[in-house]
Amino acid sequence: MADRQGQFITFEGPEGSGKTTQALLLTERLQADGLTVVRTREPGGTATGEYIREILQHGRSGETVCAEAELLLFSASRAQLVTQVIRPALERGEWVVCDRFFDSTTAYQAYGQGFDLDKVENIHQFAVGSTVPQCTFLLDIAVSESLCRMQRRNAEQQTAPDRFEREALAFHESVYAGYHALARRHPERIRVVDATRPIHDIADRIWEELNDVLTRTG
Ligand code: T5A
Numbered sequence: 378m379a380d381r382q383g384q385f386i387t388f389e390g391p392e393g394s395g396k397t398t399q400a401l402l403l404t405e406r407l408q409a410d411g412l413t414v415v416r417t418r419e420p421g422g423t424a425t426g427e428y429i430r431e432i433l434q435h436g437r438s439g440e441t442v443c444a445e446a447e448l449l450l451f452s453a454s455r456a457q458l459v460t461q462v463i464r465p466a467l468e469r470g471e472w473v474v475c476d477r478f479f480d481s482t483t484a485y486q487a488y489g490q491g492f493d494l495d496k497v498e499n500i501h502q503f504a505v506g507s508t509v510p511q512c513t514f515l516l517d518i519a520v521s522e523s524l525c526r527m528q529r530r531n532a533e534q535q536t537a538p539d540r541f542e543r544e545a546l547a548f549h550e551s552v553y554a555g556y557h558a559l560a561r562r563h564p565e566r567i568r569v570v571d572a573t574r575p576i577h578d579i580a581d582r583i584w585e586e587l588n589d590v591l592t593r594t595g
Pocket of ligand 1: 390391392393394395396397398399419420451477478479481482483485486526527530542572573574575576579
């Protein structure tokens, strides 16, 4: 891995599937290999993006954000992140590990909320241009299990569920189905990983899959 030019890697999956945990472990492993890695997240990763995150997750504006505005705000946060952080890092030859990216919008806003898939993908193209991940790990966990994990974590940390966690079960099932539809459409980019295994087994599997993807793409 050490002689590789910077790659763009993303983590996707439902709430509580372990994206943050695995993004951190992969970052540490790449760094241990001597690589410079930028780890970031969506929505967020820039001052503008973190502000947008507050508006979306915690209703910071004090009013209900309509679904159209929500879709555009996720995309706005992404455009800022790509311009300010991801593209410059890749141009410097660094690696980028991002917790969620445009597949989240496809899964949540197109499959979950029912926005037209082609329109959503046109917005992705406008927001990110050619900055597309080389490899995406989809952490696969049943909706019921991921929601249990989030409830456990909220209880441990005494935090309230955010507005996405409060969505109906049917919404989360549509998101789950959307992610798997995406994985079938992009088998060369999206690798599905069993997220119910112990944390370090998943990290080892991700490492193997990443090596495989990079070998195939040359
Ligand atoms: N959204 C986002 C959209 O609707 N459209 C978009 O375009 C975008 C970008 C963002 C919300 O916004 C929505 C999706 C989301 O609803 P978020 O904070 O990024 O919110 O999303 P979450 O997925 O909710 O992030 P979390 O940090 O809550 O979940 P993670 O990162 O998947 O999971 P993680 O690593 O924090 O782990 C969760 C808990 O599980 C444990 C951890 O220790 C932790 O307690 N855990 C495991 N337990 C057992 N076995 C394992 N293998 C475990 N791995 C982790």
